[in-house]
Amino acid sequence: MTDEPGSRESIIKTLASLCPDVDDEVLQDFVIRMDPDYFERFQPEAVAHHIQLASRLTPDHPCELSVLDKGAGRSEISIVAYDYFSEFAAICGVLSAFGLNIEEGQIYTFVEATPSPAPRREVLTTAGRTNGRPGLSRKKIVDVFLVHPIDRAGFLSPQHNVLRQTVTEIIQLLDAGRFEEARQYVNRRLVERLDKQRSAFTGLLRTVRITFDNSQSPTDTIMDIRSDDTPAFLYALANALAMRNIYITKAQIECDGAKLHDRFFVRNRDGQKLLDSADQQQLRLTAVLIKQFTHALTWASDPAKALASFDHFLDLIVKDQGKKGKNQALDFVSDKRTFPLLARLLGASDFLWEDFLRRQHDNLLPLLTDYRDAPLIKLQAALRKELDHLVARAKTDEARKEALNRFKDRELFRIDIKHIVEPSTNFPDFSLALTELAEVIMERSIEDCSAKLEKLYGHPRLANEKSCPFAVLGLGKFGGRELGYASDIEVLFVYDGSGKTSGKNGIENSEYFERLAQELLGWIEAKQEGIFRLDVRLRPHGGKGALANAFDEVCRYYSPTGLAASFERQALIKLRHIAGDSALGHQLEVHRDSFVYGEALWDIPAALELRRQQLRQLVKPGKVNVKYSAGGLIDIEYAAQYLQVMHGHNHPSLRTPNTLQALAALVNAGLVARTDGAG
16 A cells, blocks of 8 residues: 555545444544555555444543454554553563563654644643544544563464453553553563563673664655564663654564564754754664663562663663763663673662662772672771771861761762672671671761861860860660661760860860760761661750760669650660760760660550551551561561560579570570571
8 A cells, every 4th residue: 555645545545445334534634644654564454444443442542452463472552542642662561571571663653734742642621622423533543562471371353352461451550641550561571570580681682783764755864773582672672762752653573483673763862863863873782782681680589670760770881872971871881791781780779779779880890890899797997997098098077078978878878888799798787798897987987077076176074184085875676786777876975974074165075965966967977778887866865865875874874763764665675785885885875784785574455556557557468568467577486585585683694785696596495496596
């Protein structure tokens, strides 16, 4: 079928005889507005079928899908729908999620009589719909795919209906303007499929050839891609193009075995060709990196999360291209070890991406290259030496603060990489590595913050003119050496006693150490909530109390006659000296033992009521929370702590801030069955 000028009438006449039940206005609208190349590609019978599908579209029914058996296990899937932003990406994602490999694809869109200055697949609101036949004026798409199932189960008739329903649901989300929700919907389905396709990474693809041609089409740039086939590539690339306001007007997809040939007809956000060579180079780099990344995608623990994070990461490294010394993207393409590691990292943790990869992408390649040579747990002496060397080169307080936080972030990233990509690393070792780092960071922060304040106020002294000691105690996961990815750094700031600083502008010790605590809270940065964030809520009087407390005040508060609540006595189990004066820290640990493990009765009813409050407030009805639900992790920890408080007076071995060590001690003391303690 051809669409030469003057032949439209004959096309309409031919098609009218093939679909007599279709309204004339629908038929004419389709023929007049469809891309002329479409009529070169499809026979009249196929065109008539597409028109019949288009005739069923209404604003409330924006999509039609048909499946035709082509023999040899192959199927032809035709999708006719209204035109929406990111629609092609969503369709490709659904086909991949259903385990369908695309052998061929023909993607066409209505051509406006007067080209829009910004053609995009966007939803039209009810207010934007014209009178007359509902939905007639809206742009439409015809996407035809020849597919075969990846697994042996085949693509049977019941699955056709499920696919039809799924595509319809996604396009209805697009119709409502809920683009992110549609993407997440596709991602969830895609994850299930990629989990079934896990395989060893076989190295980089041999060839990814991408060219741009502005000579063949008067309106579009033709982006030609030849490469090996990879899981979800079309979905990932189409998403990346959509997010960069690159509009695909049509596409031709051919797959011969493991070889893929894609031709995308694209325009920029202004509806114009991609004429700028820099824009073309960025797009070429984007496509190459996505192609290589999707080849390694099955290595990710969460492929959908990895894809989403990689898209943001891609923006960062592509923007760096052309800057002096910035060749990360080229390094990525040339290093076969990088992509599977990156897939694991980006799919592992939102915290890891948000707090490290986004801010430290410049350092990613060296870290991915060097992490193998460094141990998971570095000795504190080695950490201290590296940090001191970096801080010593800084000339101002702000520069010292920046140096410390850069070191902290780099080491956190190294520890996380080691834990994620090396299955042999266990969680206790991971926690210990984080704890050792946190202690060194705290030590150095005390030194630098104290130096900053002493320039202003002098050195804090006791009433007897001796130096006033200061100590930091760890609590919670920090005190128990149980830090994880997103653990707060729970601390207690304590100084020895009253007095005054030695400077000309001397202030009371209480004010000095309050300011020191404030400095420390601002000195150690946490860009993402919950990652290395200092938490001082477990202090005397909680949020209403001073940030730093004198030793005597702490002892009075945490005593049988003090104001500490039952849960605060329990929380003090985790107290451990971290940094600062060791003698003062030891005194506090001794006092903790006398208070927590003393002969005062443990208020079991109050403890159980607190646990019931947690269940009501932190666990949604009908949901299971691995930490807070009944029988979850918190019950194990609390049960151990109850027994520690109740029996620690007679069994000194129970006096440990670490839960695993406490369980082992409870087993050895005969207070917990060995089978329960080992579980």
